[in-house]
Every structure is written in structure tokens, then in C-alpha cells.
Amino acid sequence: MSSVLTEELGPLGRKRVRIATIVAIAVIVAFFAWLGRRLYLEGQFEGRLWEQFADGDSLRFLGEGLLGTIRAALMAIVIAAVLGLFLALGRLSELAPVRIVCGLIVDLFRGPPVLLWIFFSFFALPQILPGDLGVAIGRNPLIALVIGLSAYNMAVLAEIYRAGILSLDRGQREAAFAVGMPRGMAMRLVILPQALRRMIPAILAQLATLTKDTSLGYIISVPADLAGRGRRLAQFGTTNDLQTWFVVGVVYFVLIWGLMRLARLLETRQRRSLGAGGMDVGGAEADLAGLAAQADARSGT
Amino acid sequence: MAILDIFADERFRSLLLDYTQTAIIMAVLSFLLAFVLGNLIAAARVSPVPVLQRFAVAYTSIFRNTPLLVLAVLFWVGGGRAGWPFGRLTTAILVLGLYTGAYIAESLRSGINSVPPGQAEAARAIGLPFSGVVGTIVLPQAIRTVIPPLGNLWIANLKNSSVFLVIGINELTRAGRNIGQAINDFVSAFLAVAIVYLVLVYGSAQIIKLLERRLEIAR
Numbered sequence: 001m002s003s004v005l006t007e008e009l010g011p012l013g014r015k016r017v018r019i020a021t022i023v024a025i026a027v028i029v030a031f032f033a034w035l036g037r038r039l040y041l042e043g044q045f046e047g048r049l050w051e052q053f054a055d056g057d058s059l060r061f062l063g064e065g066l067l068g069t070i071r072a073a074l075m076a077i078v079i080a081a082v083l084g085l086f087l088a089l090g091r092l093s094e095l096a097p098v099r100i101v102c103g104l105i106v107d108l109f110r111g112p113p114v115l116l117w118i119f120f121s122f123f124a125l126p127q128i129l130p131g132d133l134g135v136a137i138g139r140n141p142l143i144a145l146v147i148g149l150s151a152y153n154m155a156v157l158a159e160i161y162r163a164g165i166l167s168l169d170r171g172q173r174e175a176a177f178a179v180g181m182p183r184g185m186a187m188r189l190v191i192l193p194q195a196l197r198r199m200i201p202a203i204l205a206q207l208a209t210l211t212k213d214t215s216l217g218y219i220i221s222v223p224a225d226l227a228g229r230g231r232r233l234a235q236f237g238t239t240n241d242l243q244t245w246f247v248v249g250v251v252y253f254v255l256i257w258g259l260m261r262l263a264r265l266l267e268t269r270q271r272r273s274l275g276a277g278g279m280d281v282g283g284a285e286a287d288l289a290g291l292a293a294q295a296d297a298r299s300g301t
Numbered sequence: 302m303a304i305l306d307i308f309a310d311e312r313f314r315s316l317l318l319d320y321t322q323t324a325i326i327m328a329v330l331s332f333l334l335a336f337v338l339g340n341l342i343a344a345a346r347v348s349p350v351p352v353l354q355r356f357a358v359a360y361t362s363i364f365r366n367t368p369l370l371v372l373a374v375l376f377w378v379g380g381g382r383a384g385w386p387f388g389r390l391t392t393a394i395l396v397l398g399l400y401t402g403a404y405i406a407e408s409l410r411s412g413i414n415s416v417p418p419g420q421a422e423a424a425r426a427i428g429l430p431f432s433g434v435v436g437t438i439v440l441p442q443a444i445r446t447v448i449p450p451l452g453n454l455w456i457a458n459l460k461n462s463s464v465f466l467v468i469g470i471n472e473l474t475r476a477g478r479n480i481g482q483a484i485n486d487f488v489s490a491f492l493a494v495a496i497v498y499l500v501l502v503y504g505s506a507q508i509i510k511l512l513e514r515r516l517e518i519a520r
Contacts, residue, residue, distance in 0.1 A: 009349060013349070017349050017350050017351075020348075020350045020352075020353070021350055021351065021352050024350060024352045024353050024356070025352055028352070028356060038383070038384065039383055042382075042383040042384050044382070044383050107499070107503075108495070108499070111495070111498055111499040111502045111503065112460070112494070112495045112498035112499065112502075113460035113461065113463040113464075113474060113498065114460075115463045115464060115466075115474050116463065116474050116477065116491060116494060116495060116498065119474060119477060119478060119487075119491060120487070120488075120491045123478065123481055123487035123491070124481070124487035124488040124490075124491055127486070127487055127488060128488055208366075212366075212367075212368040212369070213368070214368075215368035215370040215371055216368075216370055216464065218370055218374070218467065219370070219466070219467050227368075227370065227371065227374075230371075234378070239382060240382075241378045241379045241381070241382050242375070242379030242380065242382050242383055243379075244379070245371060245374050245375040245378065245379040246375065246379065248371060249367050249371045249372070249375055252366075252367055252368055252371055253363065253366050253367050256366040256367070256368075257362065257366040260365075260366060
């Protein structure tokens with residue numbers, strides 16, 4: 001890894017690096033030795049606490065949870081991607097009222113934490129939706145989870161779309177108008193196909209964030225996802241909470257790490273083929289406001 | 302009961318204030334911890350020592366790719382079985398700080414790498430020592446590019462504090478649930494809480510924008 005700060009080291013520098021390496025290894029090893037000893041003294045390494053995870057049934061139980069998590073995340077991202085696209089187009093509309101309303105919706109849903117919208121779906125929607133629909137949500141927390149995740153992420157994705165559309169060279173739009181295309185057609189045939197392709201890495205990164213957030217279903221007792229299954233597994237085993245959540249954490253980590261990795265890979269590939277035109281995957285949610293601000297700056301509003 | 306009645310009601314107003322206060326305390330302290338941690342991890346990441354670099358990569362990767370909820374439950378419920386010594390609020394602040402620290406480390410690193418290499422090279426060429434290169438040339442430029450992402454992380458951190466209602470912290474999102482139960486109207490209760498969040502989040506965003514403009518490099 002090169003950074004601005006590193007340069008070819010001289011003999012003195014190499015010696016210092018060697019000393020720092022030894023000290024760092026000593027500190028890291030000491031920390032983990034201390035941690036391991038404490039856990040050992042608490043009896044956390046006893047076989048009976050771990051044997052559950054060598055057993056096929058428990059693993060299958062967790063595996064089904066993993067599928068449940070993936071299914072919930074995919075449902076939410078598809079709904080959010082479609083609604084988000086409409087919101088983004090609305091924000092770029094020529095009609096001021098449409099623009100303002102869509103902007104307010106985006107700001108409203110993106111401001112509070114996603115957990116608030118999950119709670120809203122679970123507790124509030126059954127009170128306002130008519131009859132069967134409300135009952136179904138109240139009875140099935142998974143539906144509430146997907147609705148809550150979709151509501152928040154459609155607003156987040158709307159910002160990603162808008163940034164992607166505005167990042168496209170304005171010459172594309174002007175050229176489309178010059179050959180006589182009306183606005184809608186230019187958007188559909190020229191701008192969106194190019195913009196969407198650039199956004200794929202950013203959308204994937206958002207899918208990774210969303211997948212993390214599916215674990216919030218734990219709080220409204222979604223039974224069928226990874227976190228919910230973890231809770232039930234820990235209840236069977238009575239005292240192996242630490243072991244269960246460690247294993248569940250590792251499964252989540254592998255899934256989310258893989259998604260982020262894929263997003264990064266696509267991003268670097270696009271960078272190469274598009275020059276500097278691709279969109280930054282970055283810290284997904286964290287860099288969003290930055291993306292939107294860049295988009296604002298470019299559109300000159 | 303309409304949304305505004307919630308704010309008008311003495312009982313609910315003091316509950317909202319109380320729980321908002323907890324959320325802000327949690328957010329501020331965890332962000333301070335995250336900032337210190339983030340600096341250390343970023344320093345390790347750009348240091349010439351390979352072991353430290355690997356440690357920093359592993360740290361950011363683990364804490365960025367594991368759900369916050371799982372971390373909270375792992376430390377509180379799992380750790381509770383193994384003599385975890387801290388109380389609820391301290392645990393929440395620690396876990397949130399560890400989590401956000403990984404994100405801060407990443408943005409600091411990309412901030413440092415956004416400084417053109419020529420700057421550091423020129424500083425070395427005129428004979429500045431490493432501390433001079435970092436302290437007077439690279440960091441002052443890096444900090445400016447890092448303000449907007451740090452601001453976004455502050456907001457994300459504030460929002461993420463909601464997750465810790467799972468370990469029994471009385472914070473803002475929980476206030477929505479409690480008020481909703483009390484008046485049997487979850488719609489108004491959660492919308493009232495949403496308004497508080499909107500004020501906090503967009504208020505923060507305004508302050509960050511101001512700060513950014515103040516520190517902008519004149520070009």
C-alpha cells in the first residue's frame with residue numbers, strides 16, 4: 001500500500017520498523033492472551049458450550065436463517081430501488097410542486113434512523129391500515145421489517161440515483177435534445193441506461209448496509225432471519241449466548257464482507273472503463289450526503 | 302391525540318426531553334471515543350509497520366461488516382455470561398465508539414491519501430522531519446477534506462444510537478414506543494419522535510456546512 005507519507009526507508013528507518021513490529025506483535029499477542037485467559041477462566045471454552053455448532057441440525061437452523069436474511073434484504077432492496085427511482089425522477093422533475101413534494105418525502109424518510117421506520121411499520125401501520133392488511137403486518141413482523149427497511153432505503157437510494165443522474169456529462173442530455181428527443185425519452189433512452197450502470201456499485205454497497213440492518217428485525221422478534229434464529233438458538237442452549245452470537249456475527253460478517261467486496265470490485269472495474277466517471281462506493285451511507293452535495297454543486301442549484 | 306398534543310403534554314414532553322438527552326449523551330461520548338480510536342487506527346494504517354497496517358485493516362473490516370445490533374447483543378448478552386464488567390450505558394457508548402471508530406479511521410485514511418503526494422515530497426525535499434511533514438503539511442490539508450465525511454459520521458452515529466434500545470437504553474426511539482403505548486396511537490407518537498430526529502439531524506447538517514465553509518481552502 002502506498003500512501004503520501006511513505007517513502008523508501010533508510011537503514012535507520014528499517015531498524016525502527018523492526019523494533020515497532022516486535023513491540024506491536026507483543027502488545028497484540030498480550031491483549032489476546034489476556035482476553036483468552038479471562039474467557040477460559042469464565043469457562044467459555046468448555047466443549048458443551050460449543051458442541052451445538054458442530055451439530056448438523058443447529059447449523060441447518062442457522063443456514064435457513066441466513067436464507068431468511070438474504071430473502072428479506074433482497075425484497076427490501078428491490079422495493080426500495082423501484083420507489084427510489086420514482087422519487088429521484090420526481091426530484092428532477094420540471095414541475096416545482098412534484099420536485100418539492102419528492103424532496104420532502106426523501107428528507108422525511110432519510111432523517112430518522114431506520115429502526116424508527118421499522119417500529120412505525122410494526123406498531124403504527126396495523127393501527128391505520130384497513131382490516132386484513134393491518135392484521136397481517138401485526139402478526140408477521142417480517143413484513144413490517146421489509147416495509148421499514150424499504151421506506152428508509154428508498155429515500156437513501158433516491159439520493160444515490162439523483163447523484164448518479166447528475167454526475168452524467170450534460171453533453172449526453174444536450175445531444176439527446178439536439179436530435180429532437182423529448183425530455184422523457186432522453187431520460188429513458190440516453191441518461192438512465194448510462195447512469196444506472198454507474199450506480200450499480202453504489203447500490204450494491206447500499207444492499208450491504210441494508211443487509212446489516214435486517215438484523216434489527218431481532219428487536220421486533222422476526223423469527224426467520226439470522227438474528228432471530230440466533231436468539232432462539234441461544235435460548236435452547238441456555239448459557240451459550242456468547243458462543244451463539246459469535247457464530248452469528250461471523251456468518252453476518254462473511255455475507256456483508258462479500259457484498260462490499262463485490263461492490264468494490266465492480267467500482268474499480270468501472271473506474272478503469274469509465275475513467276474517473278464512476279461513483280464512489282466509500283462508506284455507503286456515510287458518504288451519501290457528500291454525494292448529494294456534489295450532485296447539487298454540479299447541477300448548480 | 303395529534304402530534305402537537307404530545308409536545309404540549311407536560312408528561313410526554315419531559316419524557317421526550319429526558320430520552321433525547323440520553324441519546325445525545327450517548328452520541329457525543331461515543332463519537333469522542335470513536336474519534337480517538339479512529340485517529341489511532343488511521344495512524345496504524347498509514348504507518349510503515351506492516352503488522353500495524355494489517356491490524357488496522359482487520360479492525361476496520363470486522364467492525365464495518367458486522368451489524369451493530371449483533372455487536373451490541375454479543376457484548377451485552379454474550380459478554381454478560383463471561384464477566385463483562387460494564388453497565389448498560391457504558392456498554393452502549395463503548396460498542397458504538399468501537400463501531401463508528403472503524404468508519405472514522407477509513408475517512409481519515411482517505412483524507413490523508415487525498416493530499417497530493419507532491420506536497421509531502423516537497424516538504425521532505427526542503428528537509429522537514431517526519432513530524433513536520435505530517436503535522437504542518439499533510440494533516441492541515443487532510444483535515445479540511447475530512448470535515449464533510451466526519452460530519453456525516455456524526456449524524457450516522459446519532460442515528461445508530463437508536464439500536465441500543467435492544468440492551469435496554471431509554472433513548473429517543475424507545476420514547477416513541479412508550480408514548481405510543483401510553484396513548485394507544487403509535488402513528489402520532491413515532492411521527493413526533495421523527496420530528497425530534499429531523500431537528501437533530503438537519504440541525505447538525507447545518508452546523509457541519511457552516512464549519513465546512515469556514516475551513517474551506519480558498520482556491
